[in-house]
Amino acid sequence: MTIALSAGEALPSALGADEPACGDSAVLRWSRFLPATRAEGPGLRAAVWVQGCAVRCPGCFNPQLWAPRGGTVSDPALVAADWAAQAQAAGAEGVTLLGGEPFEQAGTLAIVAEAFRAAGMTVMTFSGHSYDDLRQWARVRADIARLLAATDLLCDGPYLQEHPDARRPWIGSTNQSIRALTSAYADEVRAIDESGGTDRLEVRIAPDGTVGVNGWATDAALTALLDDLGARADRPGRGIRSHTLLTDREQAR
Numbered sequence: 001m002t003i004a005l006s007a008g009e010a011l012p013s014a015l016g017a018d019e020p021a022c023g024d025s026a027v028l029r030w031s032r033f034l035p036a037t038r039a040e041g042p043g044l045r046a047a048v049w050v051q052g053c054a055v056r057c058p059g060c061f062n063p064q065l066w067a068p069r070g071g072t073v074s075d076p077a078l079v080a081a082d083w084a085a086q087a088q089a090a091g092a093e094g095v096t097l098l099g100g101e102p103f104e105q106a107g108t109l110a111i112v113a114e115a116f117r118a119a120g121m122t123v124m125t126f127s128g129h130s131y132d133d134l135r136q137w138a139r140v141r142a143d144i145a146r147l148l149a150a151t152d153l154l155c156d157g158p159y160l161q162e163h164p165d166a167r168r169p170w171i172g173s174t175n176q177s178i179r180a181l182t183s184a185y186a187d188e189v190r191a192i193d194e195s196g197g198t199d200r201l202e203v204r205i206a207p208d209g210t211v212g213v214n215g216w217a218t219d220a221a222l223t224a225l226l227d228d229l230g231a232r233a234d235r236p237g238r239g240i241r242s243h244t245l246l247t248d249r250e251q252a253r
């Protein structure tokens, strides 16, 4: 893991150090699905934001996804088949699993990941836990081992807002890592390690005026953009950001 802290300086917290509880293996609780985006990983990808995160990094851009309740509850096999079909129809090369904390629903998300793999697509997964911890827990947690086994590209580690990372794409702080767990994105990870990369931000305006934003940009850039986009559809008179901004840096993350 890359840690850009001063010599002898410890990580400022134990964020993400607690083992995630085993989720309900029968249902997937999720918040948002996009069949195709270029802002949540390499290439054109589907993206699934899950509901629930106990890591709770200060400065997280998706605190609306912390609650273990809410969102939509689905049968993982049924929704996975539908999402994979939508992603294929949109020309996506894979899916990105983010949130929320994917490893709090590792068993059901593994079903989703495996469905995309079976359809010939790749899997990218974000986590607020470190890869070292995930591997340790995977020794006795079949659900965590299964999701790791179905992941090609992993972004891991909690978001530390005091250590922003402006060099690499997708992640938010310098302690976080981008790892190729299979050969699928080994070249991309090598290129990022050597030369960094560029974040993307996507804005979707639905026919009913609802604004959806995903991807990542700096606070200043987001403020300048979102100030011009109007009120939240669900709370007229309030800014749109806290509800509709869904970023890969939550993972940021």
Ligand code: SF4
Pocket: 053, 054, 055, 056, 057, 058, 060, 061, 062, 063, 065, 099, 100, 101, 127, 128, 129, 158, 159, 249, 250, 251, 252, 253
């Ligand atoms: S940044 Fe990610 S891991 Fe941290 S609180 Fe937000 S959703 Fe959870």
